[in-house]
Amino acid sequence: MSWLDIGPVDQIPLRGxxxxxxxxxxxxxxxxxxxxxxxxxxxxxxxxxxxxEGIVHGRAVTCPLHNWVFSxxxxxxxxxxxxxxxxxxxxxEGGKILLxxxxxxxxxxx
Numbered sequence: 001m002s003w004l005d006i007g008p009v010d011q012i013p014l015r016g017x018x019x020x021x022x023x024x025x026x027x028x029x030x031x032x033x034x035x036x037x038x039x040x041x042x043x044x045x046x047x048x049x050x051x052x053e054g055i056v057h058g059r060a061v062t063c064p065l066h067n068w069v070f071s072x073x074x075x076x077x078x079x080x081x082x083x084x085x086x087x088x089x090x091x092x093e094g095g096k097i098l099l100x101x102x103x104x105x106x107x108x109x110x
Contacts (some may be wrong), residue, residue, distance in 0.1 A: 001089065002105060006097040009037060017052035017061075023104045027088060028052035029097060030061060030072055038072035039088040039099055046083065 012031040026042035049065030089100035
């Protein structure tokens with residue numbers, strides 16, 4: 001794994017998000033109310049809504065356009081909705097968010 005320092009975790013508000021531009025598109029970093037951090041693609045597969053502008057609740061995010069709900073852990077749509085979003089490995093170490101970039105590098109090499 002290749003880890004990229006994104007910055008301090010406290011730059012993302014609780015139940016908020018931040019967007020990072022990568023080779024595979026925008027990645028949304030979410031911080032839950034209990035201080036967990038998750039990384040997913042920023043686009044809803046339904047209508048392309050910016051998930052980083054959605055509502056974070058528990059370990060899920062609701063798309064701001066059409067209320068589809070996605071698990072931040074698995075990327076799977078919840079409830080009656082079908083589809084999924086990409087998820088990426090992320091960890092917090094010493095108060096800093098580290099994003100695994102190995103999937104981005106594999107896309108660039110292809």
